[in-house]
Amino acid sequence: MTKSVHIRINLKHLPDDVRKAVPHFNEADDAVPISTLARTSIKTLWGYKQGTRLATAIDVEVVLSNATKLPQFPHGTSVYAVGRLGLELARIELARAGLPKQALDALSTEHISVQTTAITYLIRLDKPSISAALKKQLSEYSRLLGLTIQHHPADSRTSYSACQPGARTNAPSATGTPNRTLDGVTISAEFWANPTVARFDVTLNKAFLRSHDWENFDSWRNAYAEDRYKTIFNMTMRTMLQLDGKPPTHSEPGRAALDLLAERKKQVIRDYIAGKDEKQSAALPMMAGNMQASQLKAWRRFRPFILSATGIDMIRPWSINRHYRPPALVEALVYPGDLRQTEKDAASCFCKASWPELLAELRQVYMMT
Numbered sequence: 216m217t218k219s220v221h222i223r224i225n226l227k228h229l230p231d232d233v234r235k236a237v238p239h240f241n242e243a244d245d246a247v248p249i250s251t252l253a254r255t256s257i258k259t260l261w262g263y264k265q266g267t268r269l270a271t272a273i274d275v276e277v278v279l280s281n282a283t284k285l286p287q288f289p290h291g292t293s294v295y296a297v298g299r300l301g302l303e304l305a306r307i308e309l310a311r312a313g314l315p316k317q318a319l320d321a322l323s324t325e326h327i328s329v330q331t332t333a334i335t336y337l338i339r340l341d342k343p344s345i346s347a348a349l350k351k352q353l354s355e356y357s358r359l360l361g362l363t364i365q366h367h368p369a370d371s372r373t374s375y376s377a378c379q380p381g382a383r384t385n386a387p388s389a390t391g392t393p394n395r396t397l398d399g400v401t402i403s404a405e406f407w408a409n410p411t412v413a414r415f416d417v418t419l420n421k422a423f424l425r426s427h428d429w430e431n432f433d434s435w436r437n438a439y440a441e442d443r444y445k446t447i448f449n450m451t452m453r454t455m456l457q458l459d460g461k462p463p464t465h466s467e468p469g470r471a472a473l474d475l476l477a478e479r480k481k482q483v484i485r486d487y488i489a490g491k492d493e494k495q496s497a498a499l500p501m502m503a504g505n506m507q508a509s510q511l512k513a514w515r516r517f518r519p520f521i522l523s524a525t526g527i528d529m530i531r532p533w534s535i536n537r538h539y540r541p542p543a544l545v546e547a548l549v550y551p552g553d554l555r556q557t558e559k560d561a562a563s564c565f566c567k568a569s570w571p572e573l574l575a576e577l578r579q580v581y582m583m584t
Contacts, residue, residue, distance in 0.1 A: 216293070216334060216335055216336070216444060216553045217279065217293060217294050217296075217297050217332065217333070217334055217335070218278070218279060218333040218334065218335045218416055219276065219277060219278040219279065219297070219331075219332065219333045220276070220277050220294055220297040220298050220301060220329065220331075220332045220333075221274065221275070221276040221277075221329070221330040221331040221332070222274070222275050222276075222277075222298045222301045222302070222327050222328065222329055222330065222432065223260075223272050223273070223274050223327065223328045223330050224272060224273045224274075224275065224301075224302060224305055224322060224326055224327055225271070225272050225326045225327075225328070226270050226271060226272055226273060226322075226326075227271055227272075228321070228326065229318050229321065230318065231264065231267070231269060233314055233315065233318045234269040234270045234271075235267065235268070235269055235270075236312075236313070236314060237259055237270035237273070237309065237312070237314065238259065238309075238312045239259050239261075240257040240258050240259045240273070240308070241258055241259070254277075254278045254279075255275060255276065255277050255278070255300075255301065255304050256275070256276045257273060257274065257275050257276075257304075257305060257308060258273070258274040258275075259272075259273060259274075260272040260273070260274060273305050273309075274330065275301035275302070275304060275305050276301075277297050277298075277300055277301045277304070279297070293435065293438055293439060294329065294332050294334070294435045294438060295432070295435040295436050295438065296570050298324075298327060298329065298432055298435065299324070299574065300573070300574075300577070302322065302323075302324065302327060303574070303577040303578065303581065304577070305322075306319050306322060306581055307577065307580055307581050307584055310581060310584040311584055319581075324432055324433050324436075325433060327432035327433075328430050328431065328432060329421075329424055329429065329430050329431075329432050329435070330420075330421050330424075330430075331418065331419065331420050331421060331424075332418070332419055332424070333416050333417065333418040333419075334416070334417045334419070334444060334447060335414060335415070335416050335417075336414070336415045336416075336417065336448055336452070336550070336551055337412055337413070337414055337415075337551060338412065338413040338414075338415070338547065338548065338549075338551045339410075339411065339412055339551070340411045340412065340413060340547070341411065342411055343408040343409070343411055345411070345547075346406045346407065346408060346411050346412075346413060347406070347408075348543065349406065349413060349543060349544065349547055350404075350406040350413075352541045352543055352544055353373075353404060353456075353544060354373065355522060355523075355526045355528070356456065356526060356539075356540070356541050356544060357375050357456070357526065358472070358523075358524070358525055358526030359465050359525070359526030359527060359536070359539065360456065360457065360463065360465070360526070361465075361466070361469070361472075362375045362376065362377070362455065363375070363376045363377060367403075371405055371406075372403050372404065372405045373403070373404050373405075374401050374402065374403045374404075375401070375402045375403075375404065375455065376397075376400065376401045376402070377397050377398060377400070377455070396450075396454070397423075397451065397454065397455055398422065398423065399419065399420035399421070399422045399423030399424075399426075400417065400418070400419060400420075400423055400451050400455065401417075401418045402415055402416070402417055402418075402451060402452060402455060403415065403416040403417075403418070413547070415452060417447060417448070417451050417452065419447070419451075429443075439553075444550075444553070445550045448550045449550065452548055453548065453549075456544065456548065457540065458540065458544060458545045458548060462538045462539070462540045463538065463540060464537060464538060465536070465537050465538070465539070467488050468484065468488075468524075468525040468527070472524050472525045473524075473525075475523075475524040476520065476521065476524050476525075478498075479498040479499070479500075479517070480498075480517050480520055480521055480524075481498075482496060482497075482498035483496045483498050483499065483514070483517055483521065483529075484521050484525065484527065484529075486498070487527075487529050487533060488533050490533065493514065493529060494510060494511055494514045495507075495510060496510075496514075499513040499514055499517070500513045501513075514529075518530070
């Protein structure tokens with residue numbers, strides 16, 4: 216379930232001579248791989264004390280290598296377990312650099328803060344046609360909400376974050392009420408046809424974590440018991456898409472959306488929102504001899520362009536679209552629970568079943584360093 220965790224290990228409690236001896240790691244340097252299950256990078260942060268440069272912290276990012284692409288599913292266990300992995304890897308690297316074990320043994324989870332984390336949710340779907348339909352609806356509905364959308368063609372992902380200024384007339388919220396609770400949240404969506412699965416990676420930044428007191432690493436120890444992963448899903452996925460409670464009230468398209476349209480198309484959507492019969496808009500090209508038929512043909516050509524830019528499907532009147540929320544998304548995008556591995560697969564996965572053995576192996580590597 217956990218894709219990646221970026222932790223910061225505070226070193227300020229260590230003796231000055233130890234902090235001075237910490238090597239200069241940078242993010243381009245990967246930590247020596249201890250396991251094929253994870254990829255790590257490490258960075259040293261520095262400060263000065265009476266003119267002497269001393270290490271203040273070590274940043275470690277752990278990305279679960281078998282949580283990144285097909286055919287493997289994300290196998291990660293908790294944020295806490297991944298962070299513990301980062302701590303052990305950092306301890307091993309520092310031991311290899313010659314720092315005394317007595318000082319390194321003093322590093323513990325109380326010295327860790329969570330900087331960012333990405334949590335993966337997998338929703339299994341019945342067939343490819345459902346996956347394709349949900350992908351299309353999510354894209355269109357996100358535009359209707361005025362969300363910031365970024366496409367990643369290289370790996371077919373699409374990212375969604377808080378409302379884009381100018382996307383609706385009263386941005387940054389599609390409802391007209393600014394919603395700052397999702398600042399620092401990005402949702403990445405990917406739809407697979409084989410197997411038929413919708414994958415959502417929810418990335419939480421430091422500011423968001425701090426606002427919920429989740430920057431404190433030890434607070435993740437009992438995250439499963441307190442249903443934190445379900446809380447995060449509902450707090451981010453379902454809140455950003457406004458899938459619960461009263462249907463949203465969408466605003467008219469703003470400049471950012473309208474600027475994607477040619478002038479004629481802009482006028483057609485304006486006529487539509489004004490309650491006029493946009494199929495007879497003066498902006499629609501007409502041909503002599505059969506003006507009504509030619510206007511309808513032009514409307515049909517314009518419709519997908521307007522839908523793509525604004526999320527508004529003119530097949531429904533604005534009075535309905537203004538409060539539209541796709542029922543299929545409401546039903547499909549519910550907390551799926553965690554992925555449980557079979558005993559056969561557990562050995563090759565970073566999961567609850569394999570974690571104790573992996574931790575023991577890391578501790579053994581540290582002791583022998």
